[in-house]
Ligand SMILES: [Ca+2]
């Protein structure tokens with residue numbers, strides 16, 4: 579340890595500057611730019627992430643699908659569907675049921691401000707790009723900006739897709 583530096587200026591006798599507006603009050607907290615959540619609706623949205631975007635052939639990719647309720651009312655019986663992509667195999671005991679190559683899972687209850695995560699494990703059986711999609715297909719409460727089960731191509735927040743490239 580050397581001598582600690584001295585940050586004082588040499589000119590110690592200068593004038594003290596005082597703010598011309600001495601009655602300073604703190605600024606108010608910033609307001610959210612989001613409209614207030616409708617108290618009678620549940621704004622559900624989906625996100626998806628994957629354990630890797632560049633899996634190897636036969637590797638198992640673990641997808642995490644996050645369902646969030648940003649609305650003003652709890653939602654019950656929130657059903658998520660994820661069509662099984664071609665050339666993949668569902669593996670693991672992660673709670674999905676399959677019907678005609680469409681995987682589905684229902685979240686019994688999603689409180690206001692809460693998120694739930696679903697795990698989907700798929701084994702990759704063909705090289706090249708592979709897109710996995712999910713959407714909300716049912717909910718007990720209406721949503722201000724999305725409609726359940728109306729497809730993957732309309733840009734709503736209750737649908738999601740993710741592309742990986744199998745090496
Ligand atoms: Ca929504």
Ligand SMILES: [Ca+2]
Nearest residue numbers: 725728734736
């Ligand atoms: Ca939708």
